[in-house]
Amino acid sequence: MTTASIIDGKAFAETLRARVADAAASFAQQAGRNAGLAVVLVGEDPASQVYVRNKGRQTLACGMESFEHKLPADAPEADLLALVEQLNGDPAVDGILVQLPLPRHMDEAKVIAALNPDKDVDGFHVVNVGRLATGAPGFVPCTPLGCVMLLKDQLGSLSGLDAVVIGRSNIVGKPMAQLLLAESCTVTVAHSRTRDLADVVRRADIVVAAVGRPEMVRGDWLKPGATVIDVGINRVPAAEDGKSRLVGDVDFASASAVAGAITPVPGGVGPMTIAVLLRNTIVAAHRNMGLALDE
Ligand code: NDP
Numbered sequence: 536m537t538t539a540s541i542i543d544g545k546a547f548a549e550t551l552r553a554r555v556a557d558a559a560a561s562f563a564q565q566a567g568r569n570a571g572l573a574v575v576l577v578g579e580d581p582a583s584q585v586y587v588r589n590k591g592r593q594t595l596a597c598g599m600e601s602f603e604h605k606l607p608a609d610a611p612e613a614d615l616l617a618l619v620e621q622l623n624g625d626p627a628v629d630g631i632l633v634q635l636p637l638p639r640h641m642d643e644a645k646v647i648a649a650l651n652p653d654k655d656v657d658g659f660h661v662v663n664v665g666r667l668a669t670g671a672p673g674f675v676p677c678t679p680l681g682c683v684m685l686l687k688d689q690l691g692s693l694s695g696l697d698a699v700v701i702g703r704s705n706i707v708g709k710p711m712a713q714l715l716l717a718e719s720c721t722v723t724v725a726h727s728r729t730r731d732l733a734d735v736v737r738r739a740d741i742v743v744a745a746v747g748r749p750e751m752v753r754g755d756w757l758k759p760g761a762t763v764i765d766v767g768i769n770r771v772p773a774a775e776d777g778k779s780r781l782v783g784d785v786d787f788a789s790a791s792a793v794a795g796a797i798t799p800v801p802g803g804v805g806p807m808t809i810a811v812l813l814r815n816t817i818v819a820a821h822r823n824m825g826l827a828l829d830e
Contacts, residue, residue, distance in 0.1 A: 536792050537791040537792065538791070538792055538793075539763075539790075539791045539792075539793075539794040539795055539796050539797045540689070540795065540796040540797075541791075541796075541797065541798075541799055542685050542688075542689055542762075542764075542796050542797065542798045542799075542803060543802065543803075544681070544685060544798055544802060544803040544804055544805065544806050544807050545802045545806045547684065547685060547688060547806075547807065547810075548681075548806040548807050548809075548810035549810075551684070551807075551810040551811070551813075551814060552593065552596070552597055552810050552813060554814075555597045555810070555813045555814050555816075555817050556596075556597045556598050558817045558821075558828060558829075559597050559598040559599050559817055559820075560598055562817060562820050562821060562824075562826065562828075563598065565824075565826055566820070566824050566826065568627065569598065569599055569600045570599045570600070570629050570630075570816060570817055570819075570820035571599060571600035571601070571602060571627045571628050571629050571630070571816075571820075572590070572594045572599055572600070572601055572602070572628075572629065572630045572631075572632065572656070572812075572813075572816045573602040573603075573604060573622045573625075573628045573630070573631045573632070574587050574590055574591060574601065574602070574603055574604070574632045574634060575604045575605075575606070575615070575618060575619070575622075575631070575632070575633045575634060576603070576604070576605050576606070576634045577605075577606045577607075577608065577610060577615060577633075577634070577637055577638055577641065578606075578607070578608030578637075578638050579608060580636070583634045583636075586634060587603065587634055589809060590632070590809055590812065591603055593809050593810075593813060594813060594816070597813050597817075599813070599816060599817070599820075600627065602622075602627075602628060604618055604622075606618070608638050609638075609640075612640065612641045612642065612645070612646070615633075615637075615641060615646055616645075616646065616649050619631065619633070619646065619649045619650060620649065622654070623649075623650065623651040623654060628654065629654065629656075629816055629817075629819045629820035629823055630654055630655075630656035630812075630815065630816035630819045630820075631650055631651070631654045631655065631656070632656060632657050632812065633646055633647070633650070633657075647659045647660055648660065648661065652673070652674075653819065653822065653823060654819060654823070655674055656674055656677075656812060656815040656816050656819055657674070657676060657677065657812070657815075658673065658674040658675045658676040658677070658680075658710065658815070659676065659705070659706070660674075663675070664705075664710075667710060667713050667714070667717075668713055670717060672822075674815050674818075674819070675710060675714065675815075676706055676707070676710045677807075677808045677809075677811035677812045677815065678706065678707050678745075678766060678804065678807070678808045678811075679707055679710040679711035679714055680710075680714065680811050680815075681804060681807025681808055681810065681811045682711060682714075682743055682764045682766065682804055682807070683711075683714045683715070683718065684807065684811070685764065685798065685803075685804070685807065686718075686741060686762065686764065687718070689762060689796050690741075690762060692718075693715065693718040693719065693720050693741070694718065694719040694720070695719060695720070695721070696720050696721070696740040696741055697720070697721050697723075697738055697739050697740045697741070698712075698715045698720040698721065698722050698723070698739060698740065698741040698742075698743065699722075699723045699724075699725055699735055699736050699738065699739035699741070699742050699743070700712045700715065700722065700723070700724050700725065700743045700745065701725045701726070701729075701732070701736070701742070701743065701744045701745065701746050701752065701784070702725075702726065702743075702744070702745035702746050702747075702766070703724050703726045704745065707745040707766055708724060708726070708745050709724070711743050711745065711766075712724045715741070715743075720741065723735060723738075723739070732756075733753075733755070733756040736752065736756045736757065737756055737757065737758055738758065739757075739758060739761055740758065740760075740761055740762065741761065741762050741764070742757065742761055742762070742763045742764070742785075743764045743766065744763070744764070744765050744766060744767055744783065744784035744785050745766035745767065745784065746767055746784045747767060747769065747784065748767070748769070748784055749767070749769040749771050749782050749783075749784070750769075750782055750783070750784070750785065750786040750787075751767075751784050751785070751786075752765075752784060752785040752786065752790065753786045753789050753790065754786065754788075754789030754790045754791075754792050754793040754794075755789065755793070757790060757793045757794055759793055759795075760794070760795035761793070761794050761795060762794065762795055762796045762797070763785055763790055763794045763796070763797040763798065764798050764803070764804060765783035765784055765785040765787075765797065765798050765799075765800050765803060765804065766783075766784065766804050767782075767783040767784030767785070767800065768781060768783070768800065768801075768805060769781065769782050769783070769784070781800055781801050782800055783798075783799075783800030783803070785797070785800075787799060787800070818830075
């Protein structure tokens with residue numbers, strides 16, 4: 536039985552996009568041009584194509600320019616680096632996103648290092664990682680920033696709360712832990728070598744699951760009333776009709792009977808990622824033009 540409040544990421548993302556659209560209109564008035572996001576796609580990975588299309592559509596819907604650049608899967612790395620260099624110097628481009636994963640013959644770290652950190656709206660450049668770790672203004676990866684927005688909307692101040700982040704990837708787990716630390720949580724980062732994961736999770740007021748294992752976190756692992764953020768997106772075959780369905784890293788049925796609040800999958804964290812990307816882009820546009828932005 537579901538007793539937890541359901542955290543509606545879809546609705547929150549809609550509100551965030553409306554705020555970005557207002558800021559984009561005011562930016563256009565002050566700057567005499569629209570803010571712009573460049574998205575670079577290398578190759579024809581179907582999932583990446585869908586992400587890039589959605590990003591482009593939502594960027595335009597917020598009143599910003601969307602510049603899409605496609606390179607063939609066998610393009611030399613030097614071509615991608617040259618494109619990044621060109622976008623770094625293009626005054627119409629405020630944010631640059633290189634869609635990952637890149638083909639095997641390309642070095643992702645090298646490509647990310649080539650981005651101008653002040654246009655790195657994904658927040659993956661080591662300069663932005665360092666800024667996050669030291670509390671300086673920069674860009675924070677979109678998915679964990681979206682999770683913190685949902686948590687603050689649900690709980691208000693996070694100060695003093697015990698948080699457990701399961702997963703330590705550069706894209707989700709590590710920045711998530713940094714953000715929670717910046718909110719004055721007591722943070723534990725769990726991973727595949729963590730002993731007695733259920734015991735670790737049971738201490739937490741906030742649980743963020745970013746593992747990539749379908750329905751791994753169960754209700755009996757949770758402290759009653761805990762707030763659960765499920766980042767996982769896993770496609771699994773449905774027992775009933777053989778079609779596939781999306782599930783998170785948390786077993787929603789058992790967890791929602793114990794948690795105080797929980798994000799569903801789909802409709803929780805997922806919709807936040809692009810909305811935060813648009814937010815990061817409008818922030819970049821203002822900063823790069825030396826304009827103030829009310830946040
Ligand atoms: P990674 O595969 O990069 O990282 C997974 C992490 O989980 C690793 O740190 C790994 O530990 C840890 N882990 C694996 N197995 C276990 C286990 N049995 N117990 C505890 N920890 C474990 O994944 P990502 O961080 O990129 O993504 C995580 C999930 O979030 C995925 O389902 C992904 O699809 C989803 N995702 C959703 C997004 C969105 O909503 N928009 C965006 C990004 C990701 P170790 O380091 O020791 O190997």
